[in-house]
Amino acid sequence: MTGRDCSIANALAVVGERWSLLVLREATLGVRRFDQFARNTGASRDILAARLKTLVAAGVLRRVRYTDRPPRHEYVLTESGRALRPVLMALMEWGNNYATEGEPPTAWRHECGAEFHPEMVCSSCGTHADETNLQAVRVGRVH
């Protein structure tokens, strides 16, 4: 692979495809079954089957049999899948602010009672992080 050694590129090799992230959005909303993923994402069944296979192989979803006759499976988030929540929420917030007209279609509430808006902070000091207070101290090599 050419380009820069980079964990963003590595992450995108797993989830960097529109339908994959929409499947994970649905899983986050509690959806587990093929037909529901198909309906709620609008993905064709062929593409959806391929994406689910990739996500299971990458350990982001787990395929679980829920009935034996006939054999039927559903898809549940693994720990690695649940860890994608900040990616989805950051995309939602950006979409609400820059890509959606009108009211946000989906809204979340935090346990504090407020409508949820994600903020990125430094996990060490807990204060806001943005381009004004972050500095690259090492960058991946370009091949």
Next chain:
Amino acid sequence: MTGRDCSIANALAVVGERWSLLVLREATLGVRRFDQFARNTGASRDILAARLKTLVAAGVLRRVRYTDRPPRHEYVLTESGRALRPVLMALMEWGNNYATEGEPPTAWRHECGAEFHPEMVCSSCGTHADETNLQAVRVGRVH
């Protein structure tokens, strides 16, 4: 468009393509010029030109002429482009933890002095947000 009304889907319509996000990663690292984007992402020149055009049309990058003879342009992040930082950082963190073997290729430092790891908090109360304390109060309609 079928599927769910959703700002994640709307965001992905703009940036939901591997090369687009890698271009934005490079812009975040200070890259502005076509040749450097091409080299550092590994994108072919045709694909890169198409992605830059889309990102400029969507208002994520601004195309600026930096010399007149010959006419040459560079690409700089707009406010909307800078607002994608949490998406890139969330992808980097997930990639470091789940998709990269060994040491993270790229590292950032927060102004507090710590190596930067992003954490998602509620912008209202400032405390940690994850699937245990977030609840969907409204979800977009499925078409």
